[in-house]
Amino acid sequence: MTLLVIHPAEAGPEGAIAPQRSADPAVIGAELGARGIRFERWPARTALAAGASAEEILAAYAPEIARVQTLGTYPTVDAIRLTPDHPDRTALRQKFLAEHTHSEDEVRFFVEGRGLFCLHLGDEVLQLLCEQDDWISVPAGTHHWFDMGPEPHFCALRFFANTEGWVAQFTGDRIAERFPRLDELAALAG
Numbered sequence: 001m002t003l004l005v006i007h008p009a010e011a012g013p014e015g016a017i018a019p020q021r022s023a024d025p026a027v028i029g030a031e032l033g034a035r036g037i038r039f040e041r042w043p044a045r046t047a048l049a050a051g052a053s054a055e056e057i058l059a060a061y062a063p064e065i066a067r068v069q070t071l072g073t074y075p076t077v078d079a080i081r082l083t084p085d086h087p088d089r090t091a092l093r094q095k096f097l098a099e100h101t102h103s104e105d106e107v108r109f110f111v112e113g114r115g116l117f118c119l120h121l122g123d124e125v126l127q128l129l130c131e132q133d134d135w136i137s138v139p140a141g142t143h144h145w146f147d148m149g150p151e152p153h154f155c156a157l158r159f160f161a162n163t164e165g166w167v168a169q170f171t172g173d174r175i176a177e178r179f180p181r182l183d184e185l186a187a188l189a190g
């Protein structure tokens with residue numbers, strides 16, 4: 001289940017779960033929208049088999065992809081899949097667990113599985129457990145981190161303005177260490 005948790009950024013080292021949380025997509029969309037973060041739920045593609053190829057996925061979501069590409073400057077889209085047995089899963093997870101920014105929007109749609117986006121917006125940290133059918137656009141320059149968990153399982157569409165431009169600039173802030181990770185929030189979400 002998709003879950004949004006809003007913490008004060010100064011949460012203690014115990015990483016207590018703040019009471020402000022919602023699993024209602026309408027509430028999640030409104031909370032994120034109020035902070036300039038675009039979030040959508042796309043209709044599930046029940047005919048799309050688990051483990052479908054990138055070509056099949058891109059074809060299945062062609063209408064939504066076309067809409068996103070007319071709204072924003074994302075001429076490039078691809079589909080990636082991470083599985084629990086990926087040989088580089090630990091290194092990949094660690095890299096994006098540290099707070100960073102990008103010079104372009106980070107735009108993702110979850111075709112399968114889930115991942116945890118954590119957005120550090122001033123005096124708040126928003127943790128969004130994204131699941132299948134969730135689309136999110138994290139604006140360029142937003143301080144954030146991402147947890148795919150110790151055994152990653154997701155397939156995502158990635159929209160790019162410029163594939164070379166999607167490079168992480170690490171802030172050096174260790175804030176991510178004070179907040180719950182994917183497994184903890186997934187347990188809450190059920």
Ligand SMILES: [Fe+2]
Pocket residue numbers: 096100101102106144145146168
């Ligand atoms: Fe990122």
